[in-house]
Amino acid sequence: EPKFRNVKHLLKKALPRELYSLIERIGEVAQELGLNAYLVGGFVRDLVIGRKNFDIDIVVEGDAVTFSKEVAKRLGAKVHTFERFKTATLIFPEGLRIDLASARTELYRSPGALPEVDTAPLKKDLMRRDFTINTLAVKINPSEFGRLIDFFGGLRDIKERKIRVLHSLSFVEDPTRILRALRFATRYRFELGRHTERLLKMAVERKLFKTVEGQRIYHELKQILLEENPLRVFLKLDRYGVLAELFPGLRWDREKKDLFEKVRKSVIWHKLNFPKLSPDTDYHLVYLLALFWGEPENRVKEYLAALTLPGKEERELLNLLKRARELLPRLESADRNSTYLSLLESAPEELLIFLSAVSPPEVSEKVREVATRLRYIKPLVSGNDIKALGLKPGPVFSELLRRVKYAVADGELPPDSREEQLAYLKELVDAVKERNNP
Ligand code: ATP
Incomplete structure (x- = not known):
């Protein structure tokens, strides 16, 4: 039986006022059209955990495309719809974005199927998710605004600080969840549930990554590299044998780990010093440079081919690796500011960040001086x-x-x-x- 409790006060506290009232108004439109609408997924998880997150996902029991068009009309928003997936994105004038999806079962319900009881479409939608902590929903129809819906024990697992799958075949069904499990465990400092850990180990042993499209693995890898501390996730990936599966033969020693830590510090330095450049900087690429640093180029190409990186990103990465290899010795023998400047003038941010991490302290200092001061001399x-x-x-x-x-x-x-x-x-x-x- 699902447990209910009200989180209206949490919503009010967590959200900027405009966003809160937008959600209220979307709930009102749902009510008028006779639909149920819910906040779901990562947003609700983070609401309960107390982590900042303004990525709003709404599920409606009904057609999200029709619903979103109606909301857009009434609230003066733009709407992008994806008819095939029955999803939509609302874009409000202040730049706020809200994603909407249709509770899936309604779409696929077969002609002869029994009528669903009340909340069944939502429940079936949530059932397809990766971990219990991601299955919480909050109803936003005005009559029940803020009601927390917890079909799968997500609230208990947040309290127990556990990552748990919903069923035993979860990792087999989708091995990228292995990466997600270790990412969430690291981010929230949760542990894997005992059963979940056993299932994860079995899934790794069965070498299931081979069956997954490279792009999907890359997508999750990128999410890991965009976390605050990718090294901590990688230590787990290594411990569970995932790293060896994804990158056979990759060197993962003290030196590589130290380099990850140095990259983390350089990334922090960069974000602090260049807030305007930050949104356009691909920090995950810097970690990929660190990951592949010192590996033979052929092997790197094999890794990248297996991940089926987008061609542009693959070329960019190989090019950055090459430039870093060529620049490092020249930087180490430079002895004037103008030499550092001329070597680094055309370097993209990712390369500067990586070089400041990988080079010895005096050189690193100079790389940062180029980035913060010398390159801006007019x-x-x-x-x-x-x-x-x-x-x-x-x-x-x-x-x-x-x-x-x-x-x-x-x-x-x-x-x-x-x-x-x-x-x-x-x-x-x-x-x-x-x-x-x-
Ligand atoms: P983050 O905080 O890193 O953005 P998130 O969970 O909010 O994580 P997504 O990774 O975009 O964001 O996932 C959105 C939701 O979709 C998740 O809450 C999860 O329930 C579901 N989901 C994503 N990937 C999978 C998957 N591989 N299998 C099952 N459910 C998934």
């Missing part, structure tokens, strides 16, 4: 000044301006004196003239 002289000094515009212009920048980086020119920079520029221009008309 000369106080410009192409117009060069023109005024008598040169015709051409490729030499950017070369000269770069030399001014490098002189500032090396401390040979004050960053704030246009006069001195101009004098230096004039020397450079004279040398060019000399070279052109000896």
Whole structure:
């Protein structure tokens, strides 16, 4: 029997006011159309655990596409619908997004099937999920707003801090759940339930990953690498023999683990220092660089082929690995700011983060100085000044301006004196003239 209790107060506390009232209004529309609507999945799990999460997923017992169009019309939102999957995304003017899905069984119910009792569609939808902690739902129809629905003991398992599957074939049905189990266990510092742990070990022994599409494994791997501390998940992947299944022959020693920890610190450094660049930075790639660092290129290519990475991402990763290998020795023998700057000027964020993790402390310091300061040096002289000094515009212009920048980086020119920079520029221009008309 499902247990009910009310979490309206939790919702109110956890959500920004606009989001809370949007959910209320969606519940009202559901009520008017005679449908039941529920918050489900990770959002509810995190609501109960007390972790910030604004990824709202709603399940309706009925057609989510029709429902979402109606909600969009009434609440002035945009809507993207996916007819095939009977799902939709609402996008509100303030940028808030809400995903909606149809409780699945209604769609597939066969003509002769018995009529379902009250909450059956929701229950069947939740039954297909990975772990009990992900099966909680909160009803949002106004008459029962905030009612927590717990068919599978999710609330108990959150209290006991346990990851539990819903049935014995869960990992066999979908081996990517092995990765998810260890990710959630790490994130929440939960343990695997005893039975669940046994099932997981059996599933690993049966080498079921071979039967899974590479992309699905990669998707879950990426989620792991986007966690706060991927190393802690990887220690578990190693302990349960998953790592050896996914990456046969991969070196996973003290050094590799230390590198993961250094990457974690570099990622934190980067997020703190470059909040504007953060959303566009692929932090998971930095960990992939660490994972494959020191492995022969052929083997890396095999790993990537097995994961069927998108072609673009595969090329990007191989290219970053190559650049890191080439840059490291050159950085180690550099001795001026301008050298570090010229080596790193065109490096993408992921490469800078990785290099700052993988290089020895003094070099790492310099990589970070390039990232935070040197690359932003703006000369106080410009192409117009060069023109005024008598040169015709051409490729030499950017070369000269770069030399001014490098002189500032090396401390040979004050960053704030246009006069001195101009004098230096004039020397450079004279040398060019000399070279052109000896
Ligand atoms: P996170 O907090 O990392 O975003 P999440 O659980 O909120 O995790 P998703 O990974 O997008 O987000 O999953 C959404 C929901 O879909 C989960 O709560 C889970 O119930 C279900 N789900 C996802 N993957 C699987 C799977 N492989 N098998 C069964 N259910 C799954």
